[in-house]
Amino acid sequence: MPVFREVLAHAAAAPHRVAVRYGDTTRSYAQLARHAERARPDVKPGTLVPLPDGDPVAQLTGLLAADAAGAVPLSCDPSWRPEHRRALLAPLPDVVDEAGAHDLAWAGFTSGSTGRPRVVVRSRSSWTGSFAATDRLTGVTAADTVLVPGALSWSLTAFAAAHALAAGATVRLTGDWSVPSLLAAAPDADVVHLVPHRLAAVLDARPERLRTAVVGGAALGTALRERAADAGVGVVAYYGATELSFVAVDPDGTGLRPFDGVEIELRAGEVWVRSPWLAHGYVGAAAGPLRRDADGWATVGDLAADAAGPLVLRGRGDGAILTGGATVVPEDVEAVLAAVPGVEGVVVLGLPHAGLGQVVAAVVQGDGVRRAVLEATARARLTPAQRPRRWLAVDELPRTSSGKPARALVAALPARPLT
Numbered sequence: 001m002p003v004f005r006e007v008l009a010h011a012a013a014a015p016h017r018v019a020v021r022y023g024d025t026t027r028s029y030a031q032l033a034r035h036a037e038r039a040r041p042d043v044k045p046g047t048l049v050p051l052p053d054g055d056p057v058a059q060l061t062g063l064l065a066a067d068a069a070g071a072v073p074l075s076c077d078p079s080w081r082p083e084h085r086r087a088l089l090a091p092l093p094d095v096v097d098e099a100g101a102h103d104l105a106w107a108g109f110t111s112g113s114t115g116r117p118r119v120v121v122r123s124r125s126s127w128t129g130s131f132a133a134t135d136r137l138t139g140v141t142a143a144d145t146v147l148v149p150g151a152l153s154w155s156l157t158a159f160a161a162a163h164a165l166a167a168g169a170t171v172r173l174t175g176d177w178s179v180p181s182l183l184a185a186a187p188d189a190d191v192v193h194l195v196p197h198r199l200a201a202v203l204d205a206r207p208e209r210l211r212t213a214v215v216g217g218a219a220l221g222t223a224l225r226e227r228a229a230d231a232g233v234g235v236v237a238y239y240g241a242t243e244l245s246f247v248a249v250d251p252d253g254t255g256l257r258p259f260d261g262v263e264i265e266l267r268a269g270e271v272w273v274r275s276p277w278l279a280h281g282y283v284g285a286a287a288g289p290l291r292r293d294a295d296g297w298a299t300v301g302d303l304a305a306d307a308a309g310p311l312v313l314r315g316r317g318d319g320a321i322l323t324g325g326a327t328v329v330p331e332d333v334e335a336v337l338a339a340v341p342g343v344e345g346v347v348v349l350g351l352p353h354a355g356l357g358q359v360v361a362a363v364v365q366g367d368g369v370r371r372a373v374l375e376a377t378a379r380a381r382l383t384p385a386q387r388p389r390r391w392l393a394v395d396e397l398p399r400t401s402s403g404k405p406a407r408a409l410v411a412a413l414p415a416r417p418l419t
Contacts, residue, residue, distance in 0.1 A: 003128075004067040006166040007033050010142070017142070019165065021188075022057045022173040029168075036064035045070035046096045048107060048119075048283070050089055051152075053078060056173040059152050060161060067105060072096050072121060074107040075153040078175070079384050088117060096121060096283055104280060108155055110242045110288075110327065117332075119283040120155075120242050126277050127162060130246060133260035134163050137236050137251055138212055140191055142168030145209075147189035149174040149182055149198065155242045156216055156325060160193035177324075186210065195325035196220045197355035203231055216240060217325025221354070225253050239313060241300045242327075243290040245277035248311045255310020265297065266306050269314070272297045289320070319407060321350035323358045326385035330407075333388065336381045337362060342369040345397040347410045351390060362388040363410050364418055365397045371418045391418035 007029060010017065015030035027035065039061055041049055049071045051062040059075070066073035074092075076085055088109065096104055105124035109117040140146060146164035148171055150157045164171045172189060174181035179201045186192070186205035194202065195217040202213065212234050220237040228235045238249040239256055248256035248264065258264050262275040274297045282288050289300040301320070305312040321328040330348040337346045345365040350358030364374070371391050378387040392415035398406040 003162045003166045004036065004064045006168075007036070007064060010165075010168045014142070014168070017168065018170045020057055020060060020171045020173060021145075022055060022175065025055065025057050027057060027061075032061065032064070035061050036068060039065035040068045041066060041071055043069055043071050044095060046104060047071045047094060048074050048092060048096060050074045050076060056152055056175045060171070060173070063106075063152070063158070063162075072104045072107045074119065075151075075158060076109065077153045077383055078151050081380075084381075092119065093284060106155075106158060107283065108153055108158065108242065118286045118288045120279050121281065121283055122245070122279040126245060126279065127159060128166070130260070130277050131163055131166055133246075135167065136260075137249060138163075138191055138214055140164060140167045140169055144190040145170040145172050145188050147172045147174070147182075147185050147192040147194075147202075149185070149192070149194055150177050150325075151175065154325070155245075156193065156195075159245075160214070164191075196224060196357070197324050199224055199228065199235075200355070203227060203233070206231070212236060214238070217322070217357075220250075222253070239311065241302070243279045243281075243288075243300050244273050244298060245275070245279065247271070247273050247275075250310070255312075257310060264311065266304055267299075269303050269306050270299055271302045271304050271311070271313075272299045274298070319349070321348075321358050321360055323350065323353070323360055323385060324356040328360055328386050333360065333362070333378075333382060333386050336377060337364070337374060337388075340369065340374055340377050342366045343374075345405055347397060347405045347407055348388065349407070349411060359389040360386065361390040361392060362418075363392045363394055363397070363413070363415055365394055369393075369418070374418075392416065393418040 011029040011033035016028050019029040019032040020027045049066040051059045051073055063073045103123040104121045107119050107121045110120050146169050148157050148160045152158050161171050172185050174185050177198055182201045183205045186202045186207040190209050191212045193214045196215055210233050215237045225235050236251045240246045246259040249259050250256045265272045278298050292298045303314040319330055333348040334346050343366045347363045349361055351361045353359045394413050394415050398409040
């Protein structure tokens with residue numbers, strides 16, 4: 001994390017100001033700085049340091065402690081089972097052996113196409129350099145309370161917490177996206193970072209202090225923006241990716257325009273970006289959707305309408321599913337479900353959803369395959385975002401000449417609910 005020095009400065013200038021609040025736990029800036037200093041790991045710069053399981057305050061303290069040591073804090077999804085976490089961490093290198101590793105500030109898992117998530121790393125400058133532009137969009141000051149729901153394993157939430165601490169604000173954590181957590185925390189918030197499908201829940205709380213909602217992870221509907229405006233809440237919507245950081249922003253409902261410092265180019269409908277905010281890449285040079293060219297442009301395969309004016313997104317070219325702010329690669333889910341006895345073929349795709357953008361759906365071929373068995377496998381081996389919410393059965397999947405399921409034809413098939 002790139003904010004330990006800022007936390008120290010705030011601790012010196014205003015030691016009793018509240019830095020973070022989670023449930024009944026409160027830490028002042030002086031306390032947060034002291035706890036992070038005590039937890040500083042004795043490691044070489046560039047060392048990957050997995051964050052501890054537990055409450056979000058401990059994780060945020062761990063982020064700061066790793067930053068103080070020049071290490072790279074690695075955020076893991078708290079919903080992972082211990083055995084899943086161990087399996088993902090076991091093959092990772094102890095030290096990020098990359099050019100400029102001394103400036104790497106954060107690492108987090110993102111979906112992979114080979115069944116194993118990749119670790120994305122970014123530099124301190126790719127975050128701190130964008131803080132000024134984020135200040136202008138959000139208006140966050142030291143007098144504010146910034147609500148950051150969800151797990152700190154997401155780049156969206158990790159960035160939001162880092163930016164708020166750098167500004168000297170109070171970070172209000174919930175640890176999850178549950179509606180009760182949001183309803184309890186919303187009345188204290190001046191600014192909130194969240195995904196579209198949870199903005200309605202925050203507005204349901206009728207928060208009198210809330211002035212700005214920063215919304216990313218999926219498209220924001222016009223009706224939801226209008227409802228927020230009726231409640232006196234301004235909405236800053238943005239498009240980005242873990243690998244690209246901020247790409248485009250819509251602060252007023254007129255459409256997505258390039259974020260400060262970002263150049264956007266469409267190549268055959270594919271979005272390419274050049275900016276100072278790009279992530280460093282994947283640990284160990286793992287393969288993934290991030291591609292670069294020799295001139296500093298990068299893409300993750302997202303598509304957009306090739307027309308003048310605001311950026312209009314058309315989904316991910318590789319078939320990735322964007323659901324409630326998470327990116328799910330279909331092949332990851334298919335690899336798990338295909339191993340279930342009786343499954344002769346399975347295609348995972350995204351179906352439109354008004355709140356989440358898309359939901360994960362599994363189309364299964366196989367006589368006698370039971371939904372309950374598939375759901376049990378999904379619970380045991382997939383993260384919550386990856387688990388299908390809709391289960392469909394077909395007599396036979398269309399296939400290509402090589403025998404692979406013809407993914408593009410599956411959505412048009414007559415399918416029935418899988419029981």
